[in-house]
Amino acid sequence: MDTTRDRDGEGRARNARPRDGLGRPLPYGAAGVERQPEGVVRxxxxxxxxxxxxxxxxxxxHAxxxxxxAWKSGPEAERALWRGLAQLAVGLTHAARGNLTGGVRLLRRGAGAVAEWEADAGPERGRPHGMDLAGLVRWAHELADTVERTGEAVDARARAPRLR
Known part of the structure; x- marks a missing residue:
């Protein structure tokens, strides 16, 4: 077993370096933000x-x-929705980090997944968990267009979407 890698309590490789607010690894010993626990059922x-x-x-x-x-622990019928939302959050992450191509690609992929889930769910599902899916899809396309047009990283806080 490779003992030079960070490992969790079960022996799985797990990077223990601190991370910044955009999830980028920082040097060991640096002050980072608290990491989200994994595998939490909410x-x-x-x-x-x-x-x-x-x-x-x-x-x-972290979002x-x-x-x-949610996508891994939720009902099968909602997994595509949560996966699409995760892609939107990662798209914003990449756009804020300066990976503009990856950010645009993930924003559009996530918007497509959310729009597809909404279309498949039909009107009887309404606004799942109070979320404004049409507004999120619009936000993602507008942000992707802005990033492409300006060629500049975005401020994640200033450009955060409203889920509801």
Whole structure:
């Protein structure tokens, strides 16, 4: 076994370096932001509220982890929705980090996934967990267009979407 890698309690490779608000690794010993615990099962309402608080704080990478937990633990019928939301958060993360091509690609992919889920769900589903899916899709396309047009990284906090 490679003993030079950081490992979690079960022996799986897990980077223990601190991270900044956009999830970038910092040098060992540097002050970072608290990482989101992985594998947390939340209600959909808790997931939306926690993700929104992280987005509002300029931490879309961490919001992505909340959405990822929801997609992995939620009902099969909603997994594509949560995965699309995670892609939107990662798209914002990349756009804020300066990976503009990756940011645009993920924003558009996430918007497509959310729009597809909404179309497949039909009008009887309304606004799942109070989320404004049409508004999120618009936000993602507008942000992707802005990033392409300006060729500049964005401020994650200033450009955070409203989930509801």
């Amino acid at each position: 209600t959909p309402q808790e997931s939306v509220a926690e993700a929104q608080a992280l987005l509002d704080a300029g931490k879309p990478f 992505h982890e909340v959405f990822e937990d």
